[in-house]
Amino acid sequence: MSVEAMRTELNGYAWTFGPSVDTDVIIPARYLTANTAEELGKHAMEDLDPNFAKMVRAGDVMVAKANFGCGSSREHAPMALRGAGVSCVIAENFARIFFRNAINIGLPVLECPEAAEKVQPGDELHVDLTTGRIWNATRQEEYQAAAYPPAIMEIISAGGLINSVRNKIAARKAAAELEAAETVEVTA
Secondary structure, eight states: OOOOOOOSEEEEEEEEEOSOOBHHHHSOGGGTTOOSHHHHHTTTTTTTOTTHHHHOOTTOEEEEOSSBTBSSOOTHHHHHHHHHTOOEEEESOBOHHHHHHHHHHTOOEEEOHHHHHHOOTTOEEEEETTTTEEEETTTTEEEEOOOOOHHHHHHHHHTSHHHHHHHHHHHHHHHHHHHHHHHHHHHO
């Protein structure tokens, strides 16, 4: 899966869902043979909302009640949402394994009970991942989620855990090459 670095300020329209949306609903098991986020995204949420994957626009935001992502511990679920174009998921709370899988693939997830309660379908949302601020431009309301700790924000900003590790390896390699070049200059 090709993942570019994540923006930290997101803008999109809300898609709202109730409580306990499980991973089998996010991406039905019959599609788990797909191996790209884009292919999985074509089938995201289809058993709950058959039009979701066709209608969601890149950047849109999912907002749900409690226990989002419960069920099987498959990373296909956040991959499907990202592949469909969802920029982040806001919920009252998340199943822990879904929360971690989402971070690992670079899909921002924010816990905010107030937003989960007040946001309506189609509301225009602006989300600042660095502060956890959620601005509902439609209703002129602000909600506050917890900001990510720096280490998690680094993973999200890189577009996921694998990209974050790759960036660190590349930075260390570049630093070692620079140090080696400086050592050669000094001894020459």
